[in-house]
Amino acid sequence: MGRETDGAADHVAVIGSGGIGGYVAASLAEAGRKVTLCVRTPFDRLTVEEGGTVREVPLPITADPAGIAPARWILLTTKSQDTASAFPWIEALARPGSTLVVIQNGVGHVERAAPIAGPAAVQPAIIWCSVERRAPGEIVHHGAKRIAVPAGEDAAALAGLFAGTGFAIEPTEDFVTVAWRKLLSNLVANALTALTLRRTSLFREPQARDLARQILEEAVAVAQAEGAKLTADDLERALAALGTHGADAGTSMLYDRLSGRPLEHRYVTGALLEAADRHGIAVPVNRTLYALLETVSGQKLSEVR
Numbered sequence: 001m002g003r004e005t006d007g008a009a010d011h012v013a014v015i016g017s018g019g020i021g022g023y024v025a026a027s028l029a030e031a032g033r034k035v036t037l038c039v040r041t042p043f044d045r046l047t048v049e050e051g052g053t054v055r056e057v058p059l060p061i062t063a064d065p066a067g068i069a070p071a072r073w074i075l076l077t078t079k080s081q082d083t084a085s086a087f088p089w090i091e092a093l094a095r096p097g098s099t100l101v102v103i104q105n106g107v108g109h110v111e112r113a114a115p116i117a118g119p120a121a122v123q124p125a126i127i128w129c130s131v132e133r134r135a136p137g138e139i140v141h142h143g144a145k146r147i148a149v150p151a152g153e154d155a156a157a158l159a160g161l162f163a164g165t166g167f168a169i170e171p172t173e174d175f176v177t178v179a180w181r182k183l184l185s186n187l188v189a190n191a192l193t194a195l196t197l198r199r200t201s202l203f204r205e206p207q208a209r210d211l212a213r214q215i216l217e218e219a220v221a222v223a224q225a226e227g228a229k230l231t232a233d234d235l236e237r238a239l240a241a242l243g244t245h246g247a248d249a250g251t252s253m254l255y256d257r258l259s260g261r262p263l264e265h266r267y268v269t270g271a272l273l274e275a276a277d278r279h280g281i282a283v284p285v286n287r288t289l290y291a292l293l294e295t296v297s298g299q300k301l302s303e304v305r
């Protein structure tokens, strides 16, 4: 698996045990990798529901960084706002030769993770994988298994790590464009499902598609100003892709809203607003959605007044 680390050559640590962390850790463990799942809320067993069947995936689960073995690969799968809180894990896991793979939506992965990476190299990653965490350790995979990373030596090594998992690792020469292309779908799907408390079947309805188009028109202009090579075709593809993971699928932001957890909107719609301000581009629709998301973030549904 490439770079040599101090006694950590084959150890993989996955930080975060939500939809993405749980599913990625399960996929790697089932492919025979030596994986430790590093959790915040402790639980005993990891189960994955996929294609109508539920299976348990045995692997070590720990909530305590003390005594954990160093790792060649550290996969960070917390929400973006929790990145800094992962520092104690990375401090215990990272050695020269380790790679910290930041698997999050949004942009600015390297800037976000660099302050906590220590000796690890930081590799940004964009994932297409629709996964729901129903309860601690209970993961439901709704569809897709792709990860894009910047092309290079670490991309090839990451492809080796994921060999046999069913995940496609896609090296790209233009990560900025890939990250913004993915952000298009999150600006629509995450914001609108979280605000309406609807799953992605919402996007079968014409008024939701009209609003989606307005969000995307603003977003493509900003993405282009940020150097992303997006075109009107990307807008149409993002619209066409809405709701393709099945009527039961939601989004990571909807699941947080349903559980009353803080939303990731500052790193999704907020990232768009920050970039829009840098370039003096008006984004009134996204600005309105941001204000609404800010209002409901962390609100328990049982406490709605």
Ligand SMILES: NC(=O)C1=CN([C@@H]2O[C@H](COP(=O)(O)OP(=O)(O)OC[C@H]3O[C@@H](n4cnc5c(N)ncnc54)[C@H](OP(=O)(O)O)[C@@H]3O)[C@@H](O)[C@H]2O)C=CC1
Pocket: 015, 016, 017, 018, 019, 020, 021, 038, 039, 040, 041, 077, 078, 079, 080, 082, 085, 086, 087, 089, 103, 104, 105, 127, 128, 129, 130, 131, 132, 133, 136, 251, 252, 264
């Ligand atoms: N779910 C999806 O379908 C997709 C999600 N994404 C992106 O992937 C990223 C992860 O999303 P998702 O898996 O849905 O998020 P979740 O909220 O389901 O999972 C995040 C996990 O990180 C844990 N966590 C937070 N801080 C720490 C910490 N300091 N140490 C250990 N664990 C910690 C949380 O713990 P706790 O259990 O206590 O909450 C939780 O288990 C986000 O950027 C999201 O936008 C991208 C594509 C699809």
Ligand SMILES: CC(C)(CO)C(=O)C(=O)O
Pocket: 105, 127, 128, 129, 130, 131, 185, 186, 189, 190, 250, 251, 252, 253
């Ligand atoms: C909408 C989806 C599933 C697209 O992959 C996503 O990225 C998320 O839920 O955060």
